[in-house]
Amino acid sequence: MRLILISLFTPTFNNCRAASALPYHLISSVKKSFSASINVYSYNINELDTAQIEQVEKELNIRIHLLDKPKWLKMMMKLHLVFFRVFLKYPLYSYCTLPQKYIKSIKKTRSDIIWIYGEELAGHSKYFEGSKCIVTMPDCESLYYYRMLRQPWATMSLLQIMKYSFAYWQYKSLEKRFCEKDVIYHFVGKEDADFFKSMNGQANSLFMRHPLYAYNSEKTIKFHQPKIKLLFTGRYDFYCQHGSDDFLSELEKNCNGLSSYFEITFLGKGWEMWSEKLHRAGFYSHNICFAPDYIVELQKHDIQVNAIDVGTGTKGKVLDGIANGLLIIGTPYALENISVKNGESCVMVSNGIDFIQSLYAIKKNIFLYEKIAKEGQKKVLLEHNTMAIARNLFGIIN
Structure with missing residues:
Protein backbone atom coordinates (compact mmCIF):
# COMPACT_ATOMS: atom_id res chain seq x y z
CA MET A 1 0.00 0.00 0.00
CA ARG A 2 1.18 3.51 -0.88
CA LEU A 3 -0.12 6.13 1.55
CA ILE A 4 0.26 9.92 1.66
CA LEU A 5 -0.43 11.73 4.94
CA ILE A 6 -1.01 15.50 4.92
CA SER A 7 -1.06 16.72 8.52
CA LEU A 8 -1.21 19.88 10.59
CA PHE A 9 1.08 18.19 13.11
CA THR A 10 4.24 16.16 12.76
CA PRO A 11 3.51 12.71 14.26
CA THR A 12 5.10 11.87 17.62
CA PHE A 13 4.95 8.85 19.95
CA ASN A 14 3.35 10.94 22.70
CA ASN A 15 1.29 14.08 22.12
CA CYS A 16 3.70 16.98 21.67
CA ARG A 17 2.05 20.41 21.81
CA ALA A 18 -0.87 18.95 19.82
CA ALA A 19 -2.81 15.73 19.23
CA SER A 20 0.16 14.29 17.32
CA ALA A 21 0.27 10.74 18.75
CA LEU A 22 -2.77 9.39 16.91
CA PRO A 23 -1.19 9.51 13.42
CA TYR A 24 2.09 8.16 14.81
CA HIS A 25 0.53 4.98 16.18
CA LEU A 26 -1.76 4.46 13.21
CA ILE A 27 1.23 4.79 10.86
CA SER A 28 3.17 2.26 12.92
CA SER A 29 0.30 -0.23 12.71
CA VAL A 30 -0.42 0.42 9.03
CA LYS A 31 3.18 -0.39 8.15
CA LYS A 32 2.93 -3.68 10.03
CA SER A 33 -0.47 -4.58 8.58
CA PHE A 34 -0.04 -3.57 4.94
CA SER A 35 3.74 -3.27 4.43
CA ALA A 36 2.92 0.31 3.49
CA SER A 37 5.11 2.95 1.90
CA ILE A 38 4.25 6.24 3.62
CA ASN A 39 5.21 9.84 2.91
CA VAL A 40 4.18 12.58 5.34
CA TYR A 41 3.62 16.23 4.44
CA SER A 42 3.43 18.27 7.64
CA TYR A 43 2.81 21.92 8.50
CA ASN A 44 4.58 21.08 11.78
CA ILE A 45 2.51 23.44 13.92
CA ASN A 46 3.67 21.45 16.96
CA GLU A 47 7.15 22.80 16.09
CA LEU A 48 9.38 19.75 16.21
CA ASP A 49 13.02 20.56 15.56
CA THR A 50 15.18 18.89 12.91
CA ALA A 51 16.59 16.27 15.27
CA GLN A 52 13.11 15.29 16.50
CA ILE A 53 11.78 14.99 12.96
CA GLU A 54 14.72 12.82 11.92
CA GLN A 55 14.09 10.60 14.95
CA VAL A 56 10.42 10.11 13.97
CA GLU A 57 11.46 9.31 10.39
CA LYS A 58 13.85 6.68 11.70
CA GLU A 59 11.35 5.14 14.15
CA LEU A 60 8.57 4.83 11.57
CA ASN A 61 10.72 4.38 8.47
CA ILE A 62 8.94 7.23 6.68
CA ARG A 63 9.87 10.45 4.90
CA ILE A 64 8.58 13.75 6.33
CA HIS A 65 8.30 16.80 4.06
CA LEU A 66 7.73 20.14 5.81
CA LEU A 67 5.12 22.51 4.37
CA ASP A 68 5.19 26.28 4.73
CA LYS A 69 2.33 28.13 6.33
CA PRO A 70 1.13 31.27 4.47
CA LYS A 71 3.43 34.26 5.03
CA TRP A 72 0.64 36.40 6.46
CA LEU A 73 -0.24 33.66 8.94
CA LYS A 74 3.39 33.29 10.06
CA MET A 75 3.60 37.06 10.49
CA MET A 76 0.46 37.06 12.63
CA MET A 77 1.93 34.35 14.87
CA LYS A 78 5.31 36.07 15.11
CA LEU A 79 3.82 39.45 16.06
CA HIS A 80 1.19 37.87 18.37
CA LEU A 81 -1.63 39.27 16.25
CA VAL A 82 -3.79 36.16 16.45
CA PHE A 83 -6.72 38.29 17.64
CA PHE A 84 -7.17 39.25 13.95
CA ARG A 85 -8.77 35.83 13.50
CA VAL A 86 -12.07 37.51 14.46
CA PHE A 87 -12.11 38.90 10.91
CA LEU A 88 -11.89 35.42 9.36
CA LYS A 89 -14.82 33.27 8.36
CA TYR A 90 -12.98 30.00 9.00
CA PRO A 91 -10.53 28.84 11.70
CA LEU A 92 -6.98 30.16 11.32
CA TYR A 93 -5.16 27.05 10.09
CA SER A 94 -7.80 26.25 7.50
CA TYR A 95 -6.13 28.96 5.42
CA CYS A 96 -3.02 26.81 4.98
CA THR A 97 -2.67 26.02 1.29
CA LEU A 98 -0.87 23.22 -0.50
CA PRO A 99 1.60 24.53 -3.13
CA GLN A 100 1.22 23.22 -6.68
CA LYS A 101 4.64 21.57 -6.64
CA TYR A 102 3.52 19.33 -3.76
CA ILE A 103 0.16 18.59 -5.35
CA LYS A 104 1.92 17.46 -8.53
CA SER A 105 4.47 15.45 -6.56
CA ILE A 106 1.77 13.67 -4.55
CA LYS A 107 -0.28 12.89 -7.65
CA LYS A 108 2.77 11.39 -9.35
CA THR A 109 3.12 8.83 -6.56
CA ARG A 110 -0.26 7.32 -7.55
CA SER A 111 -0.92 6.60 -3.89
CA ASP A 112 -3.68 4.22 -2.87
CA ILE A 113 -4.96 6.59 -0.18
CA ILE A 114 -4.63 10.30 0.53
CA TRP A 115 -4.95 10.65 4.30
CA ILE A 116 -5.53 14.11 5.77
CA TYR A 117 -5.14 14.70 9.51
CA GLY A 118 -6.69 17.72 11.21
CA GLU A 119 -10.13 19.22 10.68
CA GLU A 120 -8.72 22.53 9.46
CA LEU A 121 -7.14 20.72 6.49
CA ALA A 122 -10.35 18.97 5.42
CA GLY A 123 -10.54 21.25 2.38
CA HIS A 124 -7.28 19.79 1.04
CA SER A 125 -9.29 16.87 -0.32
CA LYS A 126 -10.34 19.13 -3.22
CA TYR A 127 -6.79 18.90 -4.60
CA PHE A 128 -7.18 15.16 -5.12
CA GLU A 129 -10.57 14.62 -6.71
CA GLY A 130 -10.86 11.07 -7.96
CA SER A 131 -8.43 9.74 -5.33
CA LYS A 132 -9.46 7.66 -2.35
CA CYS A 133 -9.36 10.07 0.55
CA ILE A 134 -9.76 9.82 4.34
CA VAL A 135 -9.93 12.88 6.59
CA THR A 136 -9.24 12.10 10.26
CA MET A 137 -10.79 15.01 12.12
CA PRO A 138 -10.36 13.37 14.84
CA ASP A 139 -12.96 15.34 16.88
CA CYS A 140 -15.80 17.53 15.63
CA GLU A 141 -14.78 21.00 16.79
CA SER A 142 -18.21 22.53 16.27
CA LEU A 143 -19.61 19.96 18.73
CA TYR A 144 -17.04 21.05 21.30
CA TYR A 145 -18.17 24.70 21.16
CA TYR A 146 -21.83 23.65 21.01
CA ARG A 147 -21.28 21.79 24.28
CA MET A 148 -19.44 24.72 25.81
CA LEU A 149 -22.40 26.98 25.14
CA ARG A 150 -24.59 24.58 27.13
CA GLN A 151 -22.42 24.75 30.28
CA PRO A 152 -23.63 27.30 32.89
CA TRP A 153 -20.15 27.65 34.41
CA ALA A 154 -18.60 28.34 30.97
CA THR A 155 -21.06 31.06 29.98
CA MET A 156 -21.00 33.31 33.03
CA SER A 157 -20.04 36.39 31.02
CA LEU A 158 -21.07 37.94 27.72
CA LEU A 159 -17.45 37.73 26.55
CA GLN A 160 -17.40 33.95 27.05
CA ILE A 161 -20.68 33.54 25.17
CA MET A 162 -19.39 35.65 22.27
CA LYS A 163 -16.09 33.76 22.16
CA TYR A 164 -17.65 30.29 22.00
CA SER A 165 -20.43 31.40 19.65
CA PHE A 166 -17.91 32.84 17.21
CA ALA A 167 -15.74 29.71 17.30
CA TYR A 168 -18.84 27.54 16.83
CA TRP A 169 -19.84 29.61 13.79
CA GLN A 170 -16.31 29.36 12.31
CA TYR A 171 -16.06 25.59 12.62
CA LYS A 172 -19.64 24.99 11.54
CA SER A 173 -18.98 27.13 8.44
CA LEU A 174 -15.80 25.16 7.75
CA GLU A 175 -17.49 21.78 8.12
CA LYS A 176 -20.35 22.73 5.80
CA ARG A 177 -18.09 24.40 3.21
CA PHE A 178 -15.51 21.64 2.77
CA CYS A 179 -17.60 18.50 3.16
CA GLU A 180 -17.33 16.21 0.09
CA LYS A 181 -19.59 13.19 -0.44
CA ASP A 182 -16.77 10.99 -1.80
CA VAL A 183 -14.48 11.54 1.21
CA ILE A 184 -14.50 9.43 4.39
CA TYR A 185 -14.54 11.61 7.54
CA HIS A 186 -13.04 9.61 10.39
CA PHE A 187 -13.76 10.40 14.06
CA VAL A 188 -12.75 8.86 17.39
CA GLY A 189 -16.06 9.98 18.90
CA LYS A 190 -19.51 8.57 18.12
CA GLU A 191 -21.26 11.81 19.04
CA ASP A 192 -18.73 13.72 16.93
CA ALA A 193 -19.48 11.62 13.85
CA ASP A 194 -23.23 11.94 14.40
CA PHE A 195 -23.07 15.72 14.96
CA PHE A 196 -21.02 16.20 11.79
CA LYS A 197 -23.49 14.03 9.86
CA SER A 198 -26.45 16.02 11.21
CA MET A 199 -25.06 19.19 9.65
CA ASN A 200 -23.89 17.54 6.43
CA GLY A 201 -26.44 14.96 5.36
CA GLN A 202 -24.33 13.74 2.44
CA ALA A 203 -21.22 13.24 4.59
CA ASN A 204 -19.67 9.79 4.87
CA SER A 205 -18.82 10.06 8.58
CA LEU A 206 -17.12 7.13 10.27
CA PHE A 207 -16.63 6.42 13.98
CA MET A 208 -13.87 4.08 15.09
CA ARG A 209 -12.59 3.52 18.62
CA HIS A 210 -9.53 5.47 19.67
CA PRO A 211 -6.46 3.20 19.41
CA LEU A 212 -4.29 2.39 22.42
CA TYR A 213 -0.81 3.88 22.65
CA ALA A 214 1.46 2.56 25.41
CA TYR A 215 0.38 0.05 28.04
CA ASN A 216 1.61 -2.87 30.13
CA SER A 217 -1.02 -5.56 30.50
CA GLU A 218 1.12 -7.59 32.92
CA LYS A 219 0.16 -5.52 35.97
CA THR A 220 -1.48 -7.58 38.72
CA ILE A 221 -4.76 -5.88 39.55
CA LYS A 222 -4.91 -6.01 43.33
CA PHE A 223 -5.53 -2.87 45.37
CA HIS A 224 -2.88 -1.76 47.84
CA GLN A 225 -3.41 -2.22 51.57
CA PRO A 226 -3.81 -0.72 54.11
CA LYS A 227 -4.51 2.27 51.85
CA ILE A 228 -5.87 2.16 48.31
CA LYS A 229 -3.96 4.49 45.99
CA LEU A 230 -6.10 7.10 44.22
CA LEU A 231 -4.64 8.98 41.26
CA PHE A 232 -5.76 12.21 39.60
CA THR A 233 -4.06 12.51 36.18
CA GLY A 234 -3.57 15.20 33.59
CA ARG A 235 -3.19 18.93 33.85
CA TYR A 236 -5.46 20.81 36.26
CA ASP A 237 -6.95 23.07 33.59
CA PHE A 238 -10.12 24.41 32.06
CA TYR A 239 -11.32 20.97 30.92
CA CYS A 240 -11.44 19.45 34.39
CA GLN A 241 -11.15 22.30 36.88
CA HIS A 242 -14.86 22.74 37.65
CA GLY A 243 -15.54 19.03 38.15
CA SER A 244 -12.30 18.36 40.01
CA ASP A 245 -13.03 21.17 42.46
CA ASP A 246 -16.41 19.56 43.16
CA PHE A 247 -14.87 16.09 43.69
CA LEU A 248 -11.99 17.31 45.83
CA SER A 249 -14.13 19.60 47.98
CA GLU A 250 -16.30 16.62 48.91
CA LEU A 251 -13.19 14.52 49.52
CA GLU A 252 -11.85 17.16 51.89
CA LYS A 253 -15.16 17.19 53.81
CA ASN A 254 -15.06 13.39 54.17
CA CYS A 255 -11.49 13.18 55.42
CA ASN A 256 -12.45 11.58 58.75
CA GLY A 257 -14.23 8.69 57.05
CA LEU A 258 -11.83 8.11 54.15
CA SER A 259 -8.28 9.17 55.04
CA SER A 260 -7.59 5.81 56.72
CA TYR A 261 -8.52 3.94 53.54
CA PHE A 262 -7.17 6.08 50.66
CA GLU A 263 -4.03 8.01 49.79
CA ILE A 264 -3.99 10.60 47.02
CA THR A 265 -1.52 11.30 44.21
CA PHE A 266 -1.78 14.04 41.61
CA LEU A 267 0.14 13.36 38.39
CA GLY A 268 0.30 16.53 36.31
CA LYS A 269 0.74 20.28 36.58
CA GLY A 270 -1.43 22.67 38.56
CA TRP A 271 -2.60 20.41 41.40
CA GLU A 272 -0.29 21.81 44.10
CA MET A 273 -3.01 23.77 45.91
CA TRP A 274 -5.33 20.76 46.19
CA SER A 275 -2.52 18.44 47.25
CA GLU A 276 -1.64 20.79 50.09
CA LYS A 277 -5.30 21.27 51.12
CA LEU A 278 -5.90 17.52 51.36
CA HIS A 279 -2.65 17.05 53.25
CA ARG A 280 -3.73 19.67 55.81
CA ALA A 281 -7.14 17.98 56.09
CA GLY A 282 -5.49 14.69 57.08
CA PHE A 283 -4.95 12.70 53.88
CA TYR A 284 -1.62 11.39 52.72
CA SER A 285 -1.39 13.45 49.52
CA HIS A 286 1.41 14.41 47.15
CA ASN A 287 1.88 15.92 43.69
CA ILE A 288 4.11 14.68 40.83
CA CYS A 289 4.37 17.34 38.11
CA PHE A 290 6.22 15.10 35.67
CA ALA A 291 7.00 11.38 35.54
CA PRO A 292 9.95 10.27 33.34
CA ASP A 293 8.12 6.99 32.64
CA TYR A 294 4.40 7.74 32.68
CA ILE A 295 3.24 4.11 32.42
CA VAL A 296 5.45 2.92 35.28
CA GLU A 297 4.18 5.74 37.51
CA LEU A 298 0.58 5.10 36.47
CA GLN A 299 0.74 1.45 37.45
CA LYS A 300 1.88 2.24 40.99
CA HIS A 301 -1.74 3.18 41.69
CA ASP A 302 -5.09 1.40 41.92
CA ILE A 303 -7.80 3.87 40.94
CA GLN A 304 -7.71 6.76 38.49
CA VAL A 305 -10.14 9.67 38.88
CA ASN A 306 -11.05 11.92 35.94
CA ALA A 307 -13.60 14.67 36.50
CA ILE A 308 -13.70 16.04 32.96
CA ASP A 309 -16.35 18.71 32.48
CA VAL A 310 -16.42 19.15 28.73
CA GLY A 311 -14.80 17.84 25.60
CA THR A 312 -15.31 15.65 22.57
CA GLY A 313 -13.79 12.51 21.12
CA THR A 314 -11.91 10.13 23.42
CA LYS A 315 -9.93 11.20 26.46
CA GLY A 316 -6.51 9.58 26.00
CA LYS A 317 -5.39 9.63 29.62
CA VAL A 318 -8.59 7.87 30.69
CA LEU A 319 -8.02 5.20 28.06
CA ASP A 320 -4.39 4.85 29.23
CA GLY A 321 -5.52 4.29 32.80
CA ILE A 322 -7.99 1.54 31.94
CA ALA A 323 -5.55 -0.22 29.60
CA ASN A 324 -2.91 -0.22 32.33
CA GLY A 325 -5.17 -1.95 34.86
CA LEU A 326 -6.52 0.92 36.95
CA LEU A 327 -10.15 1.16 37.98
CA ILE A 328 -11.54 4.33 36.45
CA ILE A 329 -13.92 6.64 38.28
CA GLY A 330 -14.99 9.26 35.76
CA THR A 331 -17.66 11.65 34.60
CA PRO A 332 -19.72 10.89 31.47
CA TYR A 333 -17.49 13.11 29.32
CA ALA A 334 -14.38 11.41 30.68
CA LEU A 335 -15.66 7.97 29.71
CA GLU A 336 -17.52 8.65 26.45
CA ASN A 337 -16.41 6.69 23.39
CA ILE A 338 -14.47 4.19 25.50
CA SER A 339 -15.71 0.62 25.35
CA VAL A 340 -16.67 0.31 29.03
CA LYS A 341 -19.95 0.14 30.94
CA ASN A 342 -20.81 1.65 34.30
CA GLY A 343 -20.82 -0.91 37.11
CA GLU A 344 -19.27 -3.60 34.93
CA SER A 345 -15.98 -2.19 33.65
CA CYS A 346 -15.82 1.34 35.10
CA VAL A 347 -17.47 3.60 37.66
CA MET A 348 -19.33 6.58 36.22
CA VAL A 349 -20.24 9.47 38.51
CA SER A 350 -21.84 12.83 37.83
CA ASN A 351 -20.77 14.96 40.79
CA GLY A 352 -18.73 15.10 43.98
CA ILE A 353 -21.37 13.43 46.13
CA ASP A 354 -21.56 10.46 43.73
CA PHE A 355 -17.77 10.28 43.80
CA ILE A 356 -17.64 10.06 47.60
CA GLN A 357 -20.38 7.42 47.64
CA SER A 358 -18.33 5.35 45.18
CA LEU A 359 -15.29 5.52 47.48
CA TYR A 360 -17.33 4.27 50.46
CA ALA A 361 -18.67 1.45 48.27
CA ILE A 362 -15.16 0.49 47.17
CA LYS A 363 -13.76 0.25 50.69
CA LYS A 364 -16.63 -2.05 51.64
CA ASN A 365 -16.19 -4.41 48.67
CA ILE A 366 -12.64 -4.22 47.34
CA PHE A 367 -12.83 -7.56 45.53
CA LEU A 368 -15.82 -6.43 43.40
CA TYR A 369 -14.04 -3.29 42.23
CA GLU A 370 -10.83 -5.16 41.47
CA LYS A 371 -12.98 -7.35 39.24
CA ILE A 372 -14.46 -4.26 37.54
CA ALA A 373 -10.92 -2.95 36.87
CA LYS A 374 -9.94 -6.28 35.30
CA GLU A 375 -13.02 -6.26 33.09
CA GLY A 376 -12.32 -2.69 32.00
CA GLN A 377 -8.77 -3.58 30.97
CA LYS A 378 -9.99 -6.66 29.11
CA LYS A 379 -12.58 -4.64 27.17
CA VAL A 380 -10.28 -1.84 26.02
CA LEU A 381 -7.43 -4.16 25.06
CA LEU A 382 -9.89 -5.90 22.75
CA GLU A 383 -11.99 -3.02 21.44
CA HIS A 384 -9.25 -0.38 21.18
CA ASN A 385 -6.62 -2.61 19.60
CA THR A 386 -4.46 -0.32 17.45
CA MET A 387 -3.57 -2.91 14.83
CA ALA A 388 -7.20 -3.90 14.27
CA ILE A 389 -8.32 -0.26 14.06
CA ALA A 390 -5.61 0.57 11.50
CA ARG A 391 -6.56 -2.44 9.39
CA ILE A 397 -11.70 2.22 1.61
CA ASN A 398 -11.31 -0.83 -0.61
Missing part, protein backbone atom coordinates in the same frame (compact mmCIF):
# COMPACT_ATOMS: atom_id res chain seq x y z
CA ASN A 392 -10.24 -1.51 9.50
CA LEU A 393 -9.68 2.19 8.79
CA PHE A 394 -7.38 1.80 5.81
CA GLY A 395 -8.93 -1.45 4.60
CA ILE A 396 -12.48 -0.05 4.53
